[in-house]
Amino acid sequence: MVWQRPDGRQPYELRPISFHAGFTRFAPGSVLTKFGDTQILCTVSVSEGVPKFLAGTGKGWLTSEYRMLPSSTQERQPRELLKLSGRTQEIQRLIGRSLRAAIDFEALGERTLTVDADVLQADAGTRTAAITGGFVALAHAVGQLLHSGVLERSPLCGQVAAISVGLLQGEPYLDLNYIEDVGAAVDFNVVMNQNLGIIEIQGTAEEGSYSRTQLNQLLDFAEKGIQQLLIAQREAIAGWEHLLVGE
Numbered sequence: 001m002v003w004q005r006p007d008g009r010q011p012y013e014l015r016p017i018s019f020h021a022g023f024t025r026f027a028p029g030s031v032l033t034k035f036g037d038t039q040i041l042c043t044v045s046v047s048e049g050v051p052k053f054l055a056g057t058g059k060g061w062l063t064s065e066y067r068m069l070p071s072s073t074q075e076r077q078p079r080e081l082l083k084l085s086g087r088t089q090e091i092q093r094l095i096g097r098s099l100r101a102a103i104d105f106e107a108l109g110e111r112t113l114t115v116d117a118d119v120l121q122a123d124a125g126t127r128t129a130a131i132t133g134g135f136v137a138l139a140h141a142v143g144q145l146l147h148s149g150v151l152e153r154s155p156l157c158g159q160v161a162a163i164s165v166g167l168l169q170g171e172p173y174l175d176l177n178y179i180e181d182v183g184a185a186v187d188f189n190v191v192m193n194q195n196l197g198i199i200e201i202q203g204t205a206e207e208g209s210y211s212r213t214q215l216n217q218l219l220d221f222a223e224k225g226i227q228q229l230l231i232a233q234r235e236a237i238a239g240w241e242h243l244l245v246g247e
Contacts, residue, residue: 002169002171003168003169003171003173003180003183005173005180006177006179006180007036007177011171011172011173011174011221012174012221012224012225013174013175014035014163014174014175014225014228014229015035015036015037015038015175015177016034016036017034017035017228017229017232018033018034019031019032019033019034019133019136019232019233019236020032020033020034021136021137021140021236021237021238022140023041024041024043027043027044027045027137027141028044028045028046028140028141028144028145029042029043029044029136029137029138029139029140029141029142029143029144030042030043030044030137030140031043031133031136031137031140031236032120032133033129033130033132033133033136034129035123035125035128035129035132035175036123036125036175036177037121037123037177038119038121038122038123038124038125038126038129038177039119039120039121040117040118040119040120040126040129040130040133041116041117041118041120042115042116042117042130042133042134042136042137043115043116043118043137044113044114044115044116044134044137044138044140044141045113045114045116046111046112046113046114046141046145046150047111047112047114048110048111048112049110049111049112050110050111050112051112054110055110057110058106058109058110059105059106059108059109059110060103060105060106060108060109060110060111060112060113060155061105061111061112061113062096062099062100062103062105062112062113062114062115062138063096063112063113063114063115064092064093064095064096064099064114064115064116064117064134065092065114065115065116065117066088066091066092066095066116066117066118066119066127066130067079067080067088067116067117067118067119068088068118068119068122068126069118069119069120072119072120072121072122073122091126091127091130092117094127094131094189094191094200094202095115095117095127095130095131095134096115097199097200098131098160098162098191098199098200099115099131099134099135099138099160101158101160101193101199102135102138102156102157102158102159102160102193103138103155103156103157103158104155104156104157104245105155107151107153107154107155107157107245108151108155109151113138113141115134115137115138117130117133117134122178123177123178124164124176124177124178124180124181125163125164125175125176125177125181127162127189128162128163128164128189128190128191129162131160131161131162131191132160132161132162132163132229132233135159135160135161135233136233136236136237138156139156139233139237139240139243140237140238142154142155142156142243143237143238143239143243146242146243153245154242154243154244154245155245156243156244156245157244157245158193158194158244159193159194159230159233159234159244160191160192160193160199161191161192161226161229161230161233162189162190162191162192162226162229163175163189163190163222163225163226163229164176164181164187164188164189164190165188165190165218165219165221165222165225166180166181166184166185166186166187166188166218167184167185167186167210167214167218168180168183168184168185169185170185170214172214172217172218172220172221173221174221174222174224174225175225184206185205185206185207185208185210186203186204186205186206186210186214186218187203187204187206188201188202188203188204188218188222189201189202189203190202190218190219190222190223190226192222192223192226194230194244196223196226196227201219203215203218
């Protein structure tokens with residue numbers, strides 16, 4: 001029996017994707033990112049100085065914070081005030097690791113970029129949407145730093161996008177929504193750069209196991225989805241051709 005997608009998409013189809021840049025006023029980079037019904041506000045702030053382990057090296061840093069707003073799901077999510085859940089810590093570390101792959105920290109200088117991903121509405125895929133939208137916000141922030149003269153050259157040395165894939169009734173599906181995410185026997189999150197080089201893969205069998213052939217199918221689906229996301233990102237970034245080092 002073949003899984004019927006609730007929204008009628010083909011197995012290899014992304015949900016409708018959009019990036020609304022300049023969504024907030026004060027952050028150098030801000031983007032409302034939509035993957036279907038998943039909506040995330042991605043902002044990038046810039047501060048002078050770096051963590052102690054980088055002080056005096058001339059290199060900058062990028063860190064990330066991720067939160068789900070209380071009304072982002074059907075049942076209210078309690079605010080994480082004094083202690084972050086293990087899930088939140090894991091996701092924000094993933095976002096930071098992924099986006100650090102796009103930055104030349106010597107070109108950035110001793111400055112810290114903070115990427116904030118705030119989930120306004122969750123319908124699965126929040127971590128991959130946060131990475132993909134976070135990169136667009138990061139590129140806008142770099143553009144503003146160049147325009148204002150804070151930076152002399154762009155520190156962007158790569159492009160990063162991410163997507164989820166999964167196995168439903170033994171077959172691969174791209175960009176899972178909540179119903180599919182809950183029902184998936186295998187769930188993967190894949191992060192790649194502009195050359196489709198792999199930055200990170202998170203993959204788990206929720207029940208049973210999966211074969212090498214199925215793994216290859218999932219990665220093929222992820223690669224095709226990320227190719228589309230890379231194009232959508234570039235279309236959403238003004239002056240993209242001047243931002244990526246070497247382009």
